[in-house]
Amino acid sequence: MFLIFDNFIFDLDGTIINSSKEVFQCFAMAFESVNYDIDKTRLNPDIIGPPLKEIIKLIAPELNDENKINLICQNFRQIYDNDENDCSELYDGILEFLKKLKKHNKKVFMATFKPMIPTIRLVNKFKLNDLFDDIYGIDKFGKHITKEEMIEDIISKYNLNREKTVMIGDAPTDVIAAKNTGIFGIGTLWGYGSDKTELKKNSNLCINNIKELDSNCEFERILK
Known part of the structure; x- marks a missing residue:
């Protein structure tokens, strides 16, 4: 596939x-x-x-x-x-995959329920700035917004083709938002939460690791 x-x-x-x-x-x-x-x-x-x-x-x-x-x-x-000693870690393979997406001229966005201040702090910490076209936190517009609202704004602002757009996340809210906005939803099984029932139920595809995601994405064909 x-x-x-x-x-x-x-x-x-x-x-x-x-x-x-x-x-x-x-x-x-x-x-x-x-x-x-x-x-x-x-x-x-x-x-x-x-x-x-x-x-x-x-x-x-x-x-x-x-x-x-x-x-x-x-x-x-x-x-x-304000924690300067944040012990968060990147998941294995994610940095390389993000770089590969940008190398192949893909549009890459972030949509998170985390507020903008800690989100940008983490983006800076891991030097991800140049790998995202835009970043959406829950308070990006001064009030709390849903994942559906984030996705819709991204699609509208960047004039994206829904059929060529995918939401990737570990929570049911991620893939449900994808379904509600008419885009493909991929559930990441390495994320949080022990019960994956709702994630699997609402995803178009579930993956176990970044390597599996990479192997399911076609890059070269698009460039021909």
Whole structure:
């Protein structure tokens, strides 16, 4: 099976980078900053991906104090946005694949639920700036936007052919957004979350690693 696409939209966490260790450390510090004890077994990869307040509810479902939730959000952002010793890592093979896409003149975008400040910090950390045509965070336009809205804006702004566009991500929201916007959706099985049922159900294709993605994409034929 060869997939021929001109436009690639990537999720960030769980797709390009493994930020789980860094995120867990920052959440632990944010809860400690308000003297709130948590069950640290809840700091696991299953919580990563949704918007910040949803993650806090997963970590502390019994917490209903909205002021405290807002303070934890604020403290987490302060800690995470400014961490100069971020221990996040690129997944094996992703940098080489992104470079290959640009070498073959593909359009490459990022659509993530992470806010723009930490997203750009990570892009700079891993020197990915020149590999993306545009980057969309959840607050790119000053308010929270959905993955569908990100994809639609990318398609409209860059006049992309939907049939030649693919969304690649590890969360069901990534491939569901692809389905809802009429583009191809590839689920990455190396990402976060132990239950892959919804990801597999809503993906056009699921892949186990970057090498598998590379082997399913046709490059040379497009250049002829």
